[in-house]
Amino acid sequence: MADTATKAGFTTEFYESLFEVADGENIKTCLQCADCSGVCPFGYLMDFPPGRMIAWMRAGILDEMLDTDSVWMCVSCYACTEVCPKNIPLTPGLMTRAKEELLLAGNIPAELQNALEFSQRYGNPLGESPRKRAAWAEDLDFDIPIMRKAKRPVDVLWFVGDYASYHPRVQETTKAFAKLLNKLGIDFGILGPEENSDGDSQRLAGERGLFEMLAEKNGKAFGKYEFGEIITTDPHAYNAIKNEYPKLGVEYPVRHYAEFLAEHIEELKPLLKGVGEKKITYHDPCYLGRANGIYDAPRALLEAIPDVEIVEMAHTKSTSLCCGGGGGGMWLDGFQWEKGEVRLSDWRVKEAVTAEAEVLAVACPYEPPRFEDSTKTVAGAEGIVVRDILELLIEAMK
Amino acid sequence: MPNIVALVKMVPDLVEELEINDSGTGLDRDWLRVIINEFDNHAVEQAIIIKERDGGEVTVIAPEAEGVEDMLFTTAAKGADRMVKLSHDDFEEGVNNHALARAFAEKAKEYQPDLILTGVQANDDLDGPVGPLVAEYLGMPYLGYICGVKIEDGKALVCKEYPGGLTAQMEVSLPAVLGIQAGEEPPRYVAISKVRQMMKTAEIDEHETDELDPDGGIAVNRMYLPEDAGRAEMIEGDEDEIAAKLIEIFKEVGAL
Numbered sequence: 001m002a003d004t005a006t007k008a009g010f011t012t013e014f015y016e017s018l019f020e021v022a023d024g025e026n027i028k029t030c031l032q033c034a035d036c037s038g039v040c041p042f043g044y045l046m047d048f049p050p051g052r053m054i055a056w057m058r059a060g061i062l063d064e065m066l067d068t069d070s071v072w073m074c075v076s077c078y079a080c081t082e083v084c085p086k087n088i089p090l091t092p093g094l095m096t097r098a099k100e101e102l103l104l105a106g107n108i109p110a111e112l113q114n115a116l117e118f119s120q121r122y123g124n125p126l127g128e129s130p131r132k133r134a135a136w137a138e139d140l141d142f143d144i145p146i147m148r149k150a151k152r153p154v155d156v157l158w159f160v161g162d163y164a165s166y167h168p169r170v171q172e173t174t175k176a177f178a179k180l181l182n183k184l185g186i187d188f189g190i191l192g193p194e195e196n197s198d199g200d201s202q203r204l205a206g207e208r209g210l211f212e213m214l215a216e217k218n219g220k221a222f223g224k225y226e227f228g229e230i231i232t233t234d235p236h237a238y239n240a241i242k243n244e245y246p247k248l249g250v251e252y253p254v255r256h257y258a259e260f261l262a263e264h265i266e267e268l269k270p271l272l273k274g275v276g277e278k279k280i281t282y283h284d285p286c287y288l289g290r291a292n293g294i295y296d297a298p299r300a301l302l303e304a305i306p307d308v309e310i311v312e313m314a315h316t317k318s319t320s321l322c323c324g325g326g327g328g329g330m331w332l333d334g335f336q337w338e339k340g341e342v343r344l345s346d347w348r349v350k351e352a353v354t355a356e357a358e359v360l361a362v363a364c365p366y367e368p369p370r371f372e373d374s375t376k377t378v379a380g381a382e383g384i385v386v387r388d389i390l391e392l393l394i395e396a397m398k
Numbered sequence: 399m400p401n402i403v404a405l406v407k408m409v410p411d412l413v414e415e416l417e418i419n420d421s422g423t424g425l426d427r428d429w430l431r432v433i434i435n436e437f438d439n440h441a442v443e444q445a446i447i448i449k450e451r452d453g454g455e456v457t458v459i460a461p462e463a464e465g466v467e468d469m470l471f472t473t474a475a476k477g478a479d480r481m482v483k484l485s486h487d488d489f490e491e492g493v494n495n496h497a498l499a500r501a502f503a504e505k506a507k508e509y510q511p512d513l514i515l516t517g518v519q520a521n522d523d524l525d526g527p528v529g530p531l532v533a534e535y536l537g538m539p540y541l542g543y544i545c546g547v548k549i550e551d552g553k554a555l556v557c558k559e560y561p562g563g564l565t566a567q568m569e570v571s572l573p574a575v576l577g578i579q580a581g582e583e584p585p586r587y588v589a590i591s592k593v594r595q596m597m598k599t600a601e602i603d604e605h606e607t608d609e610l611d612p613d614g615g616i617a618v619n620r621m622y623l624p625e626d627a628g629r630a631e632m633i634e635g636d637e638d639e640i641a642a643k644l645i646e647i648f649k650e651v652g653a654l
Binding site for chain 2: 100113116120121127129130209210
């Protein structure tokens with residue numbers, strides 16, 4: 001907990017630090033319309049949703065926030081930032097800075113602490129062996145080139161990412177992408193054990209120093225090899241490499257697989273036989289959609305599959321609902337449950353039920369395990385299948 | 399105000415699979431990843447909790463190992479006042495606990511500690527002798543399996559864990575050595591920016607240990623992974639047949 005010494009002058013220092021974020025000074029123009037707090041999927045559980053934080057800051061008494069912990073409910077989903085009529089960078093500015101201050105004050109949930117320590121020690125938040133980062137590739141019937149061993153330039157450096165590398169469910173998606181790259185004859189390589197967590201969710205969970213450390217390590221690894229561009233299946237890694245690494249001097253062209261494959265769609269189409277007549281709904285991941293404006297490419301890939309019908313959920317594109325995993329949410333499931341006894345993934349899956357979807361398509365490694373869990377508990381969701389677009393494309397080729 | 403010394407060592411990190419060295423008597427240290435001993439981490443936390451409550455100074459002493467500086471800077475970022483690294487050519491290869499305890503005791507006494515805290519055990523040495531040996535070499539009392547410490551009137555009131563979920567409150571005169579099972583609070587998180595700040599501003603005292611005396615320790619003849627063996631026999635048949643077969647086996651092995 002923060003002591004009085006660190007609290008003195010906290011509000012002023014905190015307020016001024018917000019101007020350092022791009023468009024940060026917009027915070028001076030806040031209308032107190034409370035759209036941010038209303039649209040926040042966990043706003044009703046927070047002692048300090050964004051709008052109230054600004055009000056208390058203006059009153060000079062925001063230091064009280066340091067003794068509360070509900071800011072950790074923020075899943076950095078950009079919903080508040082998206083609706084703000086004054087374009088205040090609420091997610092990257094206010095909410096992230098608030099978490100940084102809580103973390104510095106030692107006010108941090110134990111679950112999150114583990115993920116941060118693992119990220120520091122092993123380069124991944126799951127606490128898995130760094131040496132086994134490429135172990136997912138072992139049961140494929142073709143080789144995945146690892147840059148250190150391949151010793152040649154490649155067109156595509158595939159940044160695999162944490163959950164895609166280690167999570168048993170998400171490894172299926174990872175293998176699907178490997179198969180697609182192989183089928184398309186793409187010249188690619190991965191970093192294997194030299195890859196570290198992209199660090200973006202750690203940054204948004206308030207651990208900026210850790211983010212910088214991980215970014216430096218990845219920057220060093222990128223610098224050792226020659227490649228045309230970076231492709232990733234992880235929107236969080238995409239966001240980090242595209243928008244945050246350049247601020248640290250690590251600048252490389254990067255695309256999410258949806259953009260990359262959409263460019264190859266004419267080559268893919270003849271290979272796609274179909275997955276049957278299915279109603280598919282697509283969940284826009286926060287860091288592909290709202291944070292980076294990519295809405296069409298994933299839908300174009302799904303539309304390329306013969307005989308499928310695309311249906312939209314109530315919240316779609318820029319109003320999409322977070323799966324609950326962003327901004328540290330992947331490591332705060334127990335904490336979130338204690339606070340609200342709700343899961344955002346349940347809410348989303350209920351929307352898929354209402355849309356009468358048979359398949360819930362996703363494009364982010366955080367989502368398959370979260371949504372699959374929810375299909376087991378949400379009434380009416382028993383028949384819904386959760387698939388990454390990559391898995392659907394491979395299925396459609398069989 | 400108590401003068402507290404925490405004795406800390408790095409131990410094998412089980413995130414990677416362990417391998418046996420060529421001579422078959424220890425771990426292959428070439429690929430070994432090390433981590434702060436979990437119980438020592440609790441000892442550091444307990445030391446800092448006491449300092450925050452009762453004042454005093456915390457000195458952390460650790461033998462040389464890969465990553466030991468980062469570990470020490472982390473303890474400083476958490477609130478330790480002094481960091482000491484013991485160096486000797488043999489530390490990286492691993493030394494027995496008698497040698498380690500002598501090295502710890504020799505350095506710790508320089509600080510005239512009121513309290514010496516260390517982990518009650520470590521994953522590379524489950525009989526937990528470091529604390530008791532240090533106490534013996536320094537002529538201090540030792541209490542192990544400690545889960546909380548308060549300083550009162552020049553004495554320490556400690557909580558000690560017993561099997562079966564029992565705890566006891568004990569009083570020990572100072573100076574004393576305590577083997578920490580768990581700190582009053584779990585080890586805290588400290589932001590990397592604070593650790594990096596320490597790396598720039600704080601200094602680690604390096605102390606050359608003259609002699610490592612392993613006398614009194616055990617010698618390892620052979621270290622090996624658990625071996626596979628197929629000794630299970632599946633008994634087939636209906637209940638009577640299985641019962642008859644079991645009786646036959648019990649008689650065979652002399653149990654009946």
